Every structure is written in C-alpha cells, then in structure tokens.
Amino acid sequence: MADRWRIFNICFITLLFLLLTLSHYDELLVGIPVIADVSITSLLGLSRHAIERFLYILIIIYAGWSLGTKFGIAILLASALVMLPRALFASTNPIDAITESIAALTISGLSISLIQMHRGWYWQKQKLRGIKVALRTSKESYEELFTNASDAIWVHDMDGKMVIANKACEKVTGYPPDELTGKNVSEIMSPDALSIAREIKTKLMKGQSIDQRYDQRFIKKDGSEAIVELFTRLIRVDGKPSAFQNIARDVTEERRLRDNLRLQIHKTLMAQEEERKRIARELHDDVAQSILLLSRRLDILIAGGTHKPPKASVNELEDIQAIANGAYKSLQRYARDLRPSILDQMGLIAALNWLAEELGKELGIKTTVKADKLPPLPSETELAMFRIAQEALNNVRKHAQASKVKFVVESSSSNMRMIVTDNGKGFLTSRLTGNLAKEGKLGILGMEERARLIGGNIQIKSEPGKGTIVIAKAPIQT
DSSP states (O other), X not given: OHHHHHHHHHHHHHHHHHHHHHHHTGGGGTTSTTGGGOOHHHHHTOSSSHHHHHHHHHHHHHHHHHHOHHHHHHHHHHHHHHHHHHHHHTOSSHHHHHHHHHHHHHHHHHHHHHHHHHHHHHHHHHHHHHHHHHHHHHHHHHHHHHHHOSSEEEEEETTSBEEEEOTTHHHHHSOOHHHHTTOBGGGGBOHHHXXXXXHHHHHHHTTOOOOSOEEEEEEOTTSOEEEEEEEEEEEEETTXXXXXXXXXXXXXXXXXXXXXHHHHHHHHHHHHHHHHHHHHHHIIIIIHHHHHHXXXXXXXXXXXXXXXXXXXXXXXXXXXHHXXXXXXHHHHHHHHHHSOHHHHHHOHHHHHHHHHHHHHHHHOOEEEEEEOOOOOOOHHHHHHHHHXXXXXXXXXXXXXXXXXXXXXXXXXXXXXXXXEEEOSOXXXXXXXXXXXXXXXXXXXXXXXXXXXXXXXXEEEEEOTTSOXXXXXXXXXXX
C-alpha cells in the first residue's frame, strides 16, 4: 500500500510540475495548439508569473513532505532550472523576476530544511519514547529480578548506610528488608569482617577489581553467626564513587561440612602416618632383624669350621643367603618408603636429598637439590611437603620419562616454597580439573589436599613435550 501511494505521489507531482512549467513559458509556446492555452497567469488575470513561482514552492514542499528530502531537493533543482532561464531571458522585468525566483527557491530550500528538522525531531521523539518504554520495562524487570533473586543483594553508601535490600537479605541477616534499609552495614558484621570490609573498600577505591567472591562473617538478628560468600563492586555516578553493591550467599552449612570433612581427612592422614611409622618400625626392628640374623646363621654354616659342609650344600646355602640379603634390603627400602627416619631425625631438606639419591640409584635420573636455610618447621608441614615431593617423584617414575629432576626450596619471612621440576614428556594441565577421581588418578588430588591441610596450595604447570613443574607453598609460623 505504501509503495502504491509513493508511485501515485511521484506521478502526481511530476504531472503538476510539467503543467506548471508549460504555463510558465506560455508566451513562448503561442504557436503550439492546446499547450499555448495552458496559462495560469492569464486564468487568474495576473500580468506576471508570481503565482507560478508560488506554486513551485508548494510543489517542492509537497514533494519534500510526501516523498522525502532527496526528492524535494530534486524538484527544487528542477524548479531552479525552469525559473531562472525565463527570469534572465524571457521576462520583461528581469531584476524583479530573478529576485522573485531566488526568493521562491530560498523559501523552498528553507521549507525542506524545516521538513527535515521536523522529521528528525519526530523520529527522535519516537526513539526517545521507545527508549523510555525500554527503560521502564528494564527497570521493572530489574526490580523484579532484584526483589526475587535467590542471592541476597543490597546497596550501601560510602559510609556504610544501607540504601536498598532485597528479600533474600532476610535469610542471610535475619532482618527484613525494611529494617535493613537505613541500618549501617557495620552493625551486622563481626570485628574480623569489618577489617576485611575496609581492605576490600580500599582496593576498590584504588581502582583494583575484586573478581572473586570472598568469605565474610555476619551477626544475624538472633545473635547467631552466618558465613557468607560475598561479591562487592563499586558504583560510580559521573565518574565519582557513589555506593557499593553487594551480592551475598549463605554458605554457613557448606563451610561447616567442608571444615568437618577436612578435619576428618586430616585425622585420617595423621592416623595413616602413625600406622606407617609403626609398620616401618616393626619391619625394621622385627622382620628385618630376623632376616639379618638368618643371614648371619647361614654365613656361619657356610664357613663350617671343623665340619665344613659339602660343596653342593655350600652353594645352596650361599643362594639362600643371597635371597635373604635381598629380602633384607627390600624390607629396609620398604620401611624407609613408609616413613623414612631421616625425616624425623634430620628434617625436610635431608629427606629431600635422600629422595634425590634414591631416584638416581633406581633409575639413573640426575637429581639435584638446592635449598635455602629453613627455620624450624612444624612436623605436619615437613611431612606434607615430603609426601608431596614423594608423589611428584612417583609421577616421574611412572609417567614422565625424564632424565633430570631438580628440587628448589625457597623461604621468606612468611612462607616457604618447594619447586619440583622435571624435563619429561609433560601433559595437558586441563586434565587436572577433570575427572581425576573417576580415572583413578588420585595422586595429584592427594597432593592438593595435603597442601590445603597445612594452609598452603599446589600449582602444577605442564605442557606436552616441555616437562612438568610442581610448586608447593606453605605458610611459616613464627
């Protein structure tokens, strides 16, 4: 329908323009039948063509209004090509004719500009109306999302006064939203939480982003304590800090379960280490000593004295003695692997040197240890670091196909770091966050858990063909 109307307007305007142009040049067309009779000025009793110039203005305005600015400009240019030659060469009063023509064209141009401005204003108005509708819809959606969000959300000003809070805040704090509004956030925080909040505020004011959630402790309305996982961001208005938005989730039960689980794991590991120590001691003090005594008795029998046994029996006894000696060495190695006495007697660095020496003897891998002088460490820290190193070397034995392994132990005033590097075949570290437990690859998970139990962490870097680096960190208690 719109296309048909446009075509009609084009045809109508073109026809009017042609008729008006014929009328404008009527005195030059007196010899042409019918066309010579087309004279609007004669019809209206005018002696000059002022009315025609006025009609040109109307046609230009109509063209610009109905068909757009570009079409209006096209008719304006065509009108100029029609009016100016007549004013210059055919008019009896050229100065007046040129003045009127230029005035008509100027009025037409201004009219088209006004039409364009009106249309721009109209579309801008429509756009603003659409934006207002979108903003209103967005605001309603946001308010609904804010009010009914499962996470607690509140905004407090730069002084800590709560400006707005949603329904979920009641689950976290025990206060309904209307009671929270106007309350200072410090009133629901424990002393430790206030210290953390100040630190977060300082970082945000310095432009540092807090990309991860952090734990905070709130004092609920009934006096109980809630552990919440909190995310905070700074709200700026015109580039100036204005308020803080907080999103919180109650993780009290989750943290208690996690702490209980870690306590149970810690107890299990400690019980396991005590059992390792007991078995190692019994192997060394009981079974190994019995085998050693057996080897000595065989040695006496082989020596014989006055009643030396036959040569065939001596050979048999020597074979039995070799088996006994081999079993004795194996038992010693098993006992050391279970719980090396060097760790309890001489500390972590000596135990790492022993691990390096054993790996060199077993597989011919060149292993070096470079260590800073460490302060006295808790036995649990030494044991955890030793087990992490032991597991790292087990992975070298089983998978790495390495020719070199290097231990580096560094210390500072607050923590220590152990770095185990090999030049083996490496692997994709993305697998570390995969289904290791389902695949039965519990060694790395065990290393991570041991590090967490002493307040440390594990970082593993590896690429296929570029070896593996295991970095274990632990705090130093002074």
